[in-house]
Structures are given as structure tokens and as C-alpha cells.
Amino acid sequence: MFSLTRLSPSVTDMIRFDHSHVLVTFHQYTTASRAGVKKALAETIQGSPQRIGRADDQAPFATA
Structure with a gap:
């Protein structure tokens, strides 16, 4: 039978995966980086809670 x-x-x-991605992105942030690079890294990290929230909302939870 076919299963997704x-x-x-x-x-x-x-x-x-998302947590790992945030950790790798965090380690790329340095004080010596250009402002545009810092902003892009910060925006990448800030988007993580929304992605996790969407994934969490889609998770099937067992009901007691």
C-alpha cells in the first residue's frame, strides 16, 4: 500500500532539523560581519519559531 x-x-x-539550522546560523554571526550579513542571519533565526509553530500545529496529538 502507498504511504506518504x-x-x-x-x-x-x-x-x-530547524534547531540544527538555527545553531549553524548562530555560529556564522560575528561582530566583524557587515550589517547586511548580520541582518540576514538574524532574520533567518527569527523565522524559526514560526516554522516550528506551524509544524507543531500540524502534528497529530493523541487524545486521552
């Missing part, structure tokens, strides 16, 4: 679960990552994996 094998084609797309789980929500947990997407959140882990």
Missing part, C-alpha cells in the same frame, strides 16, 4: 509517511519527514525530524 515514507516520503516526508516526521514533525519531530523537521523540528530537529
Whole structure:
């Protein structure tokens, strides 16, 4: 039977990836960088909570 679960990552994996991406981006930020680079890195990091929130909203939760 065909299943989409094998084609797309789980929500947990997407959140882990996003956290890793934020960590890598954070380590690229230096005080010596140009203002445009700093702004782009900051905007990338600031977008993370929205992506995690959307993924979290899509996660199926077990109801008791």
C-alpha cells in the first residue's frame, strides 16, 4: 500500500532539523560581519519559531 509517511519527514525530524539550522546560523554571526550579513542571519533565526509553530500545529496529538 502507498504511504506518504515514507516520503516526508516526521514533525519531530523537521523540528530537529530547524534547531540544527538555527545553531549553524548562530555560529556564522560575528561582530566583524557587515550589517547586511548580520541582518540576514538574524532574520533567518527569527523565522524559526514560526516554522516550528506551524509544524507543531500540524502534528497529530493523541487524545486521552
